[in-house]
Amino acid sequence: MNDVRLKLSPPWIIYVNYIMAMFGKDPDIGVTYDNDEHEIKLYVEKPEKATALSILLPTVKTIGNIALKVTIIPANNKQVKAEELGKLSNKQIFDMAFDGNPVYKYAEEITGIFSNVLTYVVFKKEVVQMFADNLNDFHGVISTLYQDVAKELFDESGLESVFYNTDVTDELAAKNWL
Numbered sequence: 001m002n003d004v005r006l007k008l009s010p011p012w013i014i015y016v017n018y019i020m021a022m023f024g025k026d027p028d029i030g031v032t033y034d035n036d037e038h039e040i041k042l043y044v045e046k047p048e049k050a051t052a053l054s055i056l057l058p059t060v061k062t063i064g065n066i067a068l069k070v071t072i073i074p075a076n077n078k079q080v081k082a083e084e085l086g087k088l089s090n091k092q093i094f095d096m097a098f099d100g101n102p103v104y105k106y107a108e109e110i111t112g113i114f115s116n117v118l119t120y121v122v123f124k125k126e127v128v129q130m131f132a133d134n135l136n137d138f139h140g141v142i143s144t145l146y147q148d149v150a151k152e153l154f155d156e157s158g159l160e161s162v163f164y165n166t167d168v169t170d171e172l173a174a175k176n177w178l
Helices: 011-023 047-056 090-097 146-154 170-174
Strands: 029-034 039-044 060-063 066-074 104-110 118-123 127-131 141-145 162-166
Touching (some): 011 060, 011 066, 011 127, 039 047, 047 066, 047 090, 090 104, 090 118, 118 146, 141 146, 146 162
Parallel strands (some): 039 066
Antiparallel strands (some): 060 066, 127 141
């Protein structure tokens, strides 16, 4: 057996792996990575989904001295401009970006508690594993949740009061903790 712990991934590859983990199962999105150009491309079937993703993901993610380009390519280059969609809530943006993606459960907004609307984005309850430079793991992988991946990918989006969560079982949701 090869010792994978000696094959370290550069940090920008870990970011690419996060993108692959979050969008690799989406039937409307194809993902490719060009290591020579340091560019990840998301080929998106639905124009509205492409627009929502362009709101959530940076066009360039600087990691150390590497500028990783993130390019979203809508089908037939028919991108819908964000202003054409009107004023979107955070919930609407996430619902559009993750429409049909099996890792996404739902988003909910709560108003009236604080001055800002609070948006809770809930992902599938599943462990996500990807190869990385994790010397603390025998297999060299990161084991995490989609909510943690979302924080890595979307925290620079500029959206306010968004909280990433993992879904619970029906049994746990029915419990009264008081």
